[in-house]
Amino acid sequence: MYKTYGNGETVGAIATSVGIAFKQMGKAAGVPGHFIAVGVAAISGWIKNQLEGRLVTYAELRLGISYNTYYGYYEYVETVTHYSDGSFSKPKQTQYVQTGYKVPDDILARYGLKNP
Numbered sequence: 001m002y003k004t005y006g007n008g009e010t011v012g013a014i015a016t017s018v019g020i021a022f023k024q025m026g027k028a029a030g031v032p033g034h035f036i037a038v039g040v041a042a043i044s045g046w047i048k049n050q051l052e053g054r055l056v057t058y059a060e061l062r063l064g065i066s067y068n069t070y071y072g073y074y075e076y077v078e079t080v081t082h083y084s085d086g087s088f089s090k091p092k093q094t095q096y097v098q099t100g101y102k103v104p105d106d107i108l109a110r111y112g113l114k115n116p
Contacts, residue, residue, distance in 0.1 A: 015044040022078055025063040031076055031101045039078045039099045046095045058083040065103050073115045074103040
């Protein structure tokens with residue numbers, strides 16, 4: 001999901017809208033609410049800090065899957081990437097947050113993966 005945020009919106013509203021987007025993506029993926037809340041809180045706080053003093057921000061939101069070597073399973077991860085302009089081709093910075101929520105095997109099977 002790519003989004004351009006203009007100077008007419010407040011920093012808090014931007015962070016909140018990103019949080020809402022992640023909640024919707026997490027719910028669609030079947031992630032329980034308490035796992036979504038942890039990631040959303042971390043991402044929203046980071047976004048708020050990054051946006052202060054900027055007039056226009058270009059961001060991409062992603063809900064992905066990553067293998068957690070510590071726990072030994074695939075989990076959902078959230079990322080926000082800020083871009084320098086509306087072409088969304090020059091990333092400036094990316095924030096990555098692990099959710100700790102194990103991806104169900106039926107979802108992993110779609111990608112040819114499975115939990116050990």
